[in-house]
Amino acid sequence: MSADTFQHSHAAHCESGVMTNLLRHHGAKVSEPLVFGLSSALSFAYLPFIKLGGLPLVAYRMPPKAIIKALQKPFGIKFRFENFSTAEAGQRRLDALLQEQRVVGLQTSVYWLPYFPEDMRFHFNAHNLLVYGKEQDEYLISDPVAEDPVRCATADLNRARFAKGVLAPRGLLYYPESIARTEPRPETIVDAIKKTARIMHAPIPLFGVRGMRMLARRIERLDPAAENSGHFIGHVVRMQEEIGTGGGGFRFLYAAFLQEAADIIGRRALAELAEQLLAIGDDWRAFALASARMLRGRDPMEPPAIAALLRKQADAEEQFFRTLKHAVQ
Amino acid sequence: MDIDEVPQDNNRTLGGYRKGVYARDASGRMVLVASSGWEVEEIVTSDAVEQLNEQAAAARKRVEAGLSSPLEYWMYARRMDLSLLAQSTGVWRWRVRRHLQAAHFAKLPPPLLQRYADALGISSETLRQLP
Numbered sequence: 382m383s384a385d386t387f388q389h390s391h392a393a394h395c396e397s398g399v400m401t402n403l404l405r406h407h408g409a410k411v412s413e414p415l416v417f418g419l420s421s422a423l424s425f426a427y428l429p430f431i432k433l434g435g436l437p438l439v440a441y442r443m444p445p446k447a448i449i450k451a452l453q454k455p456f457g458i459k460f461r462f463e464n465f466s467t468a469e470a471g472q473r474r475l476d477a478l479l480q481e482q483r484v485v486g487l488q489t490s491v492y493w494l495p496y497f498p499e500d501m502r503f504h505f506n507a508h509n510l511l512v513y514g515k516e517q518d519e520y521l522i523s524d525p526v527a528e529d530p531v532r533c534a535t536a537d538l539n540r541a542r543f544a545k546g547v548l549a550p551r552g553l554l555y556y557p558e559s560i561a562r563t564e565p566r567p568e569t570i571v572d573a574i575k576k577t578a579r580i581m582h583a584p585i586p587l588f589g590v591r592g593m594r595m596l597a598r599r600i601e602r603l604d605p606a607a608e609n610s611g612h613f614i615g616h617v618v619r620m621q622e623e624i625g626t627g628g629g630g631f632r633f634l635y636a637a638f639l640q641e642a643a644d645i646i647g648r649r650a651l652a653e654l655a656e657q658l659l660a661i662g663d664d665w666r667a668f669a670l671a672s673a674r675m676l677r678g679r680d681p682m683e684p685p686a687i688a689a690l691l692r693k694q695a696d697a698e699e700q701f702f703r704t705l706k707h708a709v710q
Numbered sequence: 711m712d713i714d715e716v717p718q719d720n721n722r723t724l725g726g727y728r729k730g731v732y733a734r735d736a737s738g739r740m741v742l743v744a745s746s747g748w749e750v751e752e753i754v755t756s757d758a759v760e761q762l763n764e765q766a767a768a769a770r771k772r773v774e775a776g777l778s779s780p781l782e783y784w785m786y787a788r789r790m791d792l793s794l795l796a797q798s799t800g801v802w803r804w805r806v807r808r809h810l811q812a813a814h815f816a817k818l819p820p821p822l823l824q825r826y827a828d829a830l831g832i833s834s835e836t837l838r839q840l841p
Contacts, residue, residue: 393730498725500759528728545798615754623751633732637740673750
């Protein structure tokens, strides 16, 4: 399990990509869709009281670290998580682990990573990447949202690991101590699907399809003349498309998981449902396109029209996840 | 989305990177495809970046007019806001707000100036003026 044999692969999303590459390095046969679905990472949340740069938190997935934690049971992984109070201590520990030929996961800020494109560098603190070596003053990094491995100078990585603010990583590093299984049991896949169906039907107005409807009500009330209205819907689209979701707010990624799950547990119905979710994902893309056109002024700003599209998504997903739940009963 | 529908719009905002998206191949399987970007993403990202740039530009005007300290410009130039700068330096928000004023900033003791400079990733000489 020497770090020299580590293989980087491109992924849609940072956390599922990191876990895919890390599990593969430890001999597991997994794909990014399997990791994403098995950890029940698909979701929807609208939290108006948490503001990011003045705009509410909108998420199409479960909170950061949910994927890492949810994979412990299906694969019988024992993870070590370590935080540090100083950058010096954090760097010393990381360097020591690399000396032992370990591949180490890190939580970092996006803003302070110089290899990130300038326009993508925001103060978002829950990015995940793997470090698999160090040459002189540069870390060898597998960032799953990049096609190829990248490099980062020690001082820059320290800064990214010890950035402050919301979700501050406090130097978090993680690595598996042992892995019991290289393939998940079929029943854990069924459980994961049931959990996602439950989350999407959560009886709380902020989450799942009810969260979408609440966001639709908010969008409906936006003033078409106010400049902020465009920023608001643009922000929703960014959370859905731009920040590494694999397209359609993770719906395409989850459709890929359902196809794989259909083969593993031998239920054709899941493959048919994957096709349905693909169509729902296409409608999310249409929602994004309509929003962006209004934001750029190519179409007149009509928040109620955007809200109506969002309600259609909520209705479609309410039906979809009900059918999905029955399919794995 | 089918593979041939995956946008390849060469987004400026991606800086030459390609992102992974999932699409259906000819045999009906969902696979990862590298995309050079979708115009929709470029529009929403540029909108967010422009907002941040406007904040920095407005702060620059205030500094030039003697209304604000260069700290306010650098805070926005580093895409931060008051609460993030306060958290990054460990200085109370109300104190940071005072230091955004030119008069208070001019009297900052060097160690505190250095703390702001470190949090912003610049030298204290750079922090003292507009670029």
